[in-house]
Amino acid sequence: MSEHAETLRHAEIERIRQLLVAERSDQLVERLSDLHASDVADIVEHLDEDERRCLMEVLPAEVASEALSEMEDEESPGELLASLPPDTIAAVVEELADDDAADLIGELEDEDRERVLESVVAPEEIRELLEFPEDSAGGIMTREIVSVPLGFTASQARARYRQFAADAEDLYTIFVVDPEGRLRGLITLRDLMMESPGSAVAEFLQQPLAVADVNMDQEEAVRLLSRYNVPSVPVVDDRGELLGCITFDDALDIVEAEGTEDMLRFASVSEEEGLRAGAVSAVKSRLPWLAVNAATLSAAAFVVWFYEDTIAQLAVLAAAMPVIAGLGGNAGTQALAVTIRRIALAHESPSERWGAVAKELLVGVVNGFLIGALVAVVALALPSTGPAFGAVVMVAMWVNLVVASTLGAFFPIVLERLGIDPAVASSIFVTTFTDLLGFLLLLGLATRFLI
Amino acid sequence: MSEHAETLRHAEIERIRQLLVAERSDQLVERLSDLHASDVADIVEHLDEDERRCLMEVLPAEVASEALSEMEDEESPGELLASLPPDTIAAVVEELADDDAADLIGELEDEDRERVLESVVAPEEIRELLEFPEDSAGGIMTREIVSVPLGFTASQARARYRQFAADAEDLYTIFVVDPEGRLRGLITLRDLMMESPGSAVAEFLQQPLAVADVNMDQEEAVRLLSRYNVPSVPVVDDRGELLGCITFDDALDIVEAEGTEDMLRFASVSEEEGLRAGAVSAVKSRLPWLAVNAATLSAAAFVVWFYEDTIAQLAVLAAAMPVIAGLGGNAGTQALAVTIRRIALAHESPSERWGAVAKELLVGVVNGFLIGALVAVVALALPSTGPAFGAVVMVAMWVNLVVASTLGAFFPIVLERLGIDPAVASSIFVTTFTDLLGFLLLLGLATRFLI
Numbered sequence: 001m002s003e004h005a006e007t008l009r010h011a012e013i014e015r016i017r018q019l020l021v022a023e024r025s026d027q028l029v030e031r032l033s034d035l036h037a038s039d040v041a042d043i044v045e046h047l048d049e050d051e052r053r054c055l056m057e058v059l060p061a062e063v064a065s066e067a068l069s070e071m072e073d074e075e076s077p078g079e080l081l082a083s084l085p086p087d088t089i090a091a092v093v094e095e096l097a098d099d100d101a102a103d104l105i106g107e108l109e110d111e112d113r114e115r116v117l118e119s120v121v122a123p124e125e126i127r128e129l130l131e132f133p134e135d136s137a138g139g140i141m142t143r144e145i146v147s148v149p150l151g152f153t154a155s156q157a158r159a160r161y162r163q164f165a166a167d168a169e170d171l172y173t174i175f176v177v178d179p180e181g182r183l184r185g186l187i188t189l190r191d192l193m194m195e196s197p198g199s200a201v202a203e204f205l206q207q208p209l210a211v212a213d214v215n216m217d218q219e220e221a222v223r224l225l226s227r228y229n230v231p232s233v234p235v236v237d238d239r240g241e242l243l244g245c246i247t248f249d250d251a252l253d254i255v256e257a258e259g260t261e262d263m264l265r266f267a268s269v270s271e272e273e274g275l276r277a278g279a280v281s282a283v284k285s286r287l288p289w290l291a292v293n294a295a296t297l298s299a300a301a302f303v304v305w306f307y308e309d310t311i312a313q314l315a316v317l318a319a320a321m322p323v324i325a326g327l328g329g330n331a332g333t334q335a336l337a338v339t340i341r342r343i344a345l346a347h348e349s350p351s352e353r354w355g356a357v358a359k360e361l362l363v364g365v366v367n368g369f370l371i372g373a374l375v376a377v378v379a380l381a382l383p384s385t386g387p388a389f390g391a392v393v394m395v396a397m398w399v400n401l402v403v404a405s406t407l408g409a410f411f412p413i414v415l416e417r418l419g420i421d422p423a424v425a426s427s428i429f430v431t432t433f434t435d436l437l438g439f440l441l442l443l444g445l446a447t448r449f450l451i
Numbered sequence: 452m453s454e455h456a457e458t459l460r461h462a463e464i465e466r467i468r469q470l471l472v473a474e475r476s477d478q479l480v481e482r483l484s485d486l487h488a489s490d491v492a493d494i495v496e497h498l499d500e501d502e503r504r505c506l507m508e509v510l511p512a513e514v515a516s517e518a519l520s521e522m523e524d525e526e527s528p529g530e531l532l533a534s535l536p537p538d539t540i541a542a543v544v545e546e547l548a549d550d551d552a553a554d555l556i557g558e559l560e561d562e563d564r565e566r567v568l569e570s571v572v573a574p575e576e577i578r579e580l581l582e583f584p585e586d587s588a589g590g591i592m593t594r595e596i597v598s599v600p601l602g603f604t605a606s607q608a609r610a611r612y613r614q615f616a617a618d619a620e621d622l623y624t625i626f627v628v629d630p631e632g633r634l635r636g637l638i639t640l641r642d643l644m645m646e647s648p649g650s651a652v653a654e655f656l657q658q659p660l661a662v663a664d665v666n667m668d669q670e671e672a673v674r675l676l677s678r679y680n681v682p683s684v685p686v687v688d689d690r691g692e693l694l695g696c697i698t699f700d701d702a703l704d705i706v707e708a709e710g711t712e713d714m715l716r717f718a719s720v721s722e723e724e725g726l727r728a729g730a731v732s733a734v735k736s737r738l739p740w741l742a743v744n745a746a747t748l749s750a751a752a753f754v755v756w757f758y759e760d761t762i763a764q765l766a767v768l769a770a771a772m773p774v775i776a777g778l779g780g781n782a783g784t785q786a787l788a789v790t791i792r793r794i795a796l797a798h799e800s801p802s803e804r805w806g807a808v809a810k811e812l813l814v815g816v817v818n819g820f821l822i823g824a825l826v827a828v829v830a831l832a833l834p835s836t837g838p839a840f841g842a843v844v845m846v847a848m849w850v851n852l853v854v855a856s857t858l859g860a861f862f863p864i865v866l867e868r869l870g871i872d873p874a875v876a877s878s879i880f881v882t883t884f885t886d887l888l889g890f891l892l893l894l895g896l897a898t899r900f901l902i
Contacts, residue, residue: 009800036660038678070678162645171641172623172682189640190622194613209487226707227489229700231623231682248699249680255703256677259710260792266714267788268781275793279813286785286814290778290822297777298829305770305833315763319756322776322886323748329780330719330744330879334737337718341711342726349460362730363737371741378749382756428781435773 013046020051025058032059037066044080045071052080061091068092069100073274078107086119093120099142099250102129106139137221138214140254141235141244144168147175148201150184155197157187172231175242176205182240183211208234214243219258219344222251262344265423266337268293289425296432300325303436307443310451316385317446320393324442327371328400328434333427335360335408340423343416350417357409364405372397388450396441404434464497471502476509483510488517495531496522503531512542519543520551524725529558537570544571550593550701553580557590588672589665591705592686592695595619598626599652601635606648608638623682626693627656633691634662659685665694670709670795673702713795716874717788719744740876747883751776754887758894761902767835768897771844774826775893779851779885782818784878786811786859791874794867801868808860815856823848839901847892855885 019028032040040059044052044067056064071077081089081104093101093116105113105126117123125143132138146164148157161174174187185205195204210224212235225233225248232245261271273285304311304321311317339356342348376394379385408430412422470479483491491510495503495518507515522528532540532555544552544567556567556577568574576594583589597615599608612625625638636656646655661675663686676684676699683696712722724736755762755772762768790807793799827845830836859881863873 036679158644165641165645171639188622189644190616193609193640193644194616226700226703228487231699248682248703249677252677252699252703252706255706255710256796259706259713260796262710263714263717263788263792267717267784269785269788273789275789275796279810279817282789282810282814283817286782287818287821289785290781290818291825293778293781294774294822294826294829297774300773300777301770304773305767308766308770311769312763312766315759315766315769316756318762318766318769318772319752319759321769321772322751322755322890323745325773326748326751326883326886327741327744329882330741331737333718333878334720334740337714337720338724338726338733341714345707345711345726359730359733363733366730366734367738367741370738371745374742375745378745427784431780432777435777439773 009042013043016043016055017047017051020047020054020058028055028058029060029063033063037063037070040067041070041072045073045076049080049083053083056080056084056092057088061088061095064088065092065095065100068104069096073276078104079112081105082108082112082116089116089119090121093126097142097144098125098129099140099144099244102126102139106130106134132214135218136214137212137216137218137233137235137246138243140218140221140250141212141214141246142250143244145175145234145242145245146173147177147242148187150176150178150202150205152176152201153197154192154195154199154201154204157192157201158197161189161192173245175234175245176201177242180239181242183208183234183236183242186234211236212246213238218254221246222254222258223345225251226255258344262340262423265421265425266340266427268425268428289428292425293428293432296428297435300432300435300439303439304443307439307447310443310447313451314446316382316389317443320379320396320442321439323375324393324397324400324438325435327375327397328404328438329431331364331367331401332404332408332430332434335363335405336412336426336430339409339412340426343412343422353413357406357413360409361402361406364402367405368398368401371401389446392442392445392449396438396445399441400434400438403437404430407433460493464494467494467506468498468502471498471505471509479506479509480511480514484514488514488521491518492521492523496524496527500531500534504534507531507535507543508539512539512546515539516543516546516551519555520547524727529555529563532556533559533563533567540567540570541572544577548593548595549576549580550591550595550695553577553590557581557585583665586669587665588663588667588669588684588686588697589694591669591672591701592663592665592697593701594695596626596685596693596696597624598628598693599638601627601629601653601656603627603652604648605643605646605650605652605655608643608652609648612640612643624696626685626696627652628693631690632693634659634685634687634693637685662687663697664689669705672697673705673709674796676702677706709795713791713874716872716876717791717878719876719879740879743876744879744883747879748886751883751886751890754890755894758890758898761894761898764902765897767833767840768893771830771847771893772890775844775848775851775889776886778822778826778848779855779889780882782815782852783855783859783881783885786814786856787863787877787881790860790863791877794863794873804864808857808864811860812853812857815853818856819849819852822852840897843893843896843900847889847896850892851885851889854888855881858884 068077068081105116144167146161146168148160157174165171172189174192175183176185176187178184186208187201187205191204209228209230210233212221212224212233214235214237221233232247234245235243237243264271268289270285273281342356372394375397376390379393380390411430412426415422519528519532556564595618597612597619599611608625616622623640625643626634627636627638629635637659638652638656642655660679660681661684663672663675663684665686665688672684683698685696686694688694715722719740721736724732793807823845826848827841830844831841862881863877866873
């Protein structure tokens with residue numbers, strides 16, 4: 001955002017604050033009703049708790065609900081909702097899309113969740129959505145779709161669309177179901193417009209390019225959407241019954257969130273820490289991983305301590321330690337990052353994945369040799385060292401980079417096979433292992449050949 | 452993919468190979484025409500160069516072009532296209548969406564690019580798209596849109612839509628332009644269906660929620676789409692003339708690619724290395740960064756070397772080195788990952804960004820104190836150390852974590868202000884700096900208080 005836009009927005013937020021204090025709800029409503037929900041959400045995020053609550057009570061339920069569903073932070077919209085009086089909650093939830101309502105309510109503690117659901121007019125629909133795991137196709141789908149029976153004509157389908165489109169989340173697809181509610185095909189809005197009124201839906205329906213099972217992992221379901229370039233993917237249960245659909249706008253949010261999740265987990269930050277979390281959440285999210293790393297690094301420290309006498313005799317080895325460990329960590333991190341994203345995105349078979357390990361082994365052999373040679377030459381230039389010292393540094397570096405690179409591909413693939421997210425703190429384990437191995441090689445070889 | 456699905460696909464690819472060898476092009480066409488382009492692309496990616504070329508010449512241009520545009524690897528579809536005979540190139544490019552054609556051709560070397568463009572029937576349209584920077588709104592937009600003049604009625608607009616929708620990339624939006632070609636609004640397909648035939652477009656058009664400037668960065672343009680939940684964003688030049696639009700399917704691909712780019716750059720892998728790149732590209736992409744890191748780590752090694760005498764007298768210090776450096780690197784990496792994604796995704800002002808630095812400082816103070824105390828207690832348990840050793844370790848750890856955490860937020864924000872991608876190899880610089888500082892603190896304090 002430019003400085004100019006920032007100043008403007010700052011002024012706008014100040015103005016909203018003044019109107020809140022002055023209780024000028026008419027002006028507030030007028031000002032905010034013209035904005036897009038995302039912009040209202042942005043303003044809400046800059047108010048404090050009391051101000052947020054006041055504003056929500058003043059705004060029409062339609063505007064308030066849209067702003068809630070567009071807030072970027074994951075937790076606060078639910079908490080804000082729970083803090084409102086029961087009839088405001090009822091009005092706001094009524095206006096929300098069912099999947100957005102379930103997302104907000106799903107983030108709440110059990111007690112708040114029950115209280116909110118008690119205020120809602122039709123809690124059953126939301127309860128049903130809450131039963132699906134949050135990160136499954138069922139957890140992200142909307143039930144607000146337009147569907148027509150197989151026996152309809154184009155003009156009947158058009159009438160049904162006109163009737164329900166205002167409430168539907170996916171405005172571009174009409175689903176076709178049989179009397180048992182099973183998905184039989186779909187009609188695009190374009191086809192519906194092109195067909196003559198009397199055409200039978202059964203004649204011009206299309207087979208969906210992709211269908212998600214309700215229990216499918218959300219990442220997999222979203223990948224169907226991006227793979228087949230469709231605006232939505234229908235979600236069915238194991239009997240083929242149509243339950244809802246996943247829309248492109250939710251898919252975009254999920255792909256963005258998955259990118260962030262991969263990166264944070266990779267860097268050993270818990271996924272619970274939102275990008276704009278405060279210091280307390282950040283401490284809670286990161287401290288456990290630092291403690292885990294302190295424990296794993298103790299193993300590396302133990303190796304060094306074991307060779308204390310060698311270091312006392314040839315202290316220049318201590319200077320080589322960070323170079324060998326650091327470059328091993330770097331090479332391992334490179335292989336990890338590529339492999340984690342490859343697992344996340346590429347459409348690959350297990351055998352192709354093992355090919356990735358072989359590739360990284362080769363990369364480690366080449367890069368390890370070249371970097372090992374480079375560092376050995378620099379080491380030789382130091383006073384008080386000789387060719388044997390250079391050779392030890394070279395070999396330790398080479399072997400460490402080969403193992404680091406291979407492990408960087410191997411480790412996430414194994415984690416994934418075990419059903420663990422391959423990104424989880426994998427950089428801690430790989431870099432600690434390369435520290436440990438690097439020290440063992442450097443100090444072990446030095447003890448044998450240099451002392 | 453399950454083992455079962457893998458076996459099936461393997462069999463399918465083998466069958467395609469046999470048909471290619473037997474030159475049974477009729478059967479090939481029949482088998483592949485029924486598949487979705489993404490599935491054909493998947494098969495093509497598993498063939499070798501000669502097989503790919505044969506297959507492309509046999510397939511109808513429509514199928515071949517769709518498969519090319521769905522291939523996941525960035526470089527090979529362009530190269531495959533360039534390897535085809537001139538009239539096949541012409542037929543395939545004719546069928547491609549203009550933005551996909553420009554993407555493929557844009558990846559080629561100058562010489563190949565000219566040769567391909569010479570074979571194309573209407574190279575001007577593609578040349579125009581090629582003039583926009585690859586990562587700008589202009590570089591990712593399609594020009595294949597449906598637009599109607601401001602003076603049309605609903606029924607005229609419907610007729611225009613029927614005429615052009617088959618070629619349009621965004622099937623859900625009709626753009627409205629004035630006689631100078633400037634964007635004046637849009638009509639959704641839903642509105643077009645709902646309105647009575649005689650309604651004037653000028654009466655029921657909507658103002659677009661978001662419009663991208665042709666020079667806007669692609670990330671920013673795509674964020675408009677995800678922010679406003681629209682299936683496409685119109686792209687205009689500085690006179691407001693409508694040039695094209697960016698569609699949700701391209702947006703999904705870009706969001707995915709940006710997540711990968713952030714992660715790879717963060718881990719010091721060049722963005723040119725595709726996720727499925729071979730060993731040669733991987734070596735080329737990573738070696739330069741390893742060499743840079745070797746140079747930065749030399750600075751850390753120099754610090755250690757400077758304190759050679761201290762280490763020779765108290766070799767247990769060498770065991771504390773990796774723990775202090777490693778945890779500093781870890782804390783810095785955590786702060787970096789959060790800040791890089793925050794810059795990439797959050798809608799924030801510069802002053803809010805500086806707030807992130809203050810937050811990380813606080814996180815570093817708390818986590819540094821706790822982890823410092825933990826490590827000091829462990830250090831005290833070692834034989835041959837005393838309270839003074841524990842205190843030195845504690846202070847070095849604490850200060851290092853405070854600086855690491857703060858720098859992890861500060862560094863990417865400064866890079867972004869300087870117009871440099873904040874993710875670029877930032878982990879190398881932050882971890883090397885924390886290595887260096889950690890050693891300086893540990894060995895400097897030890898020299899002063901322990902020797």
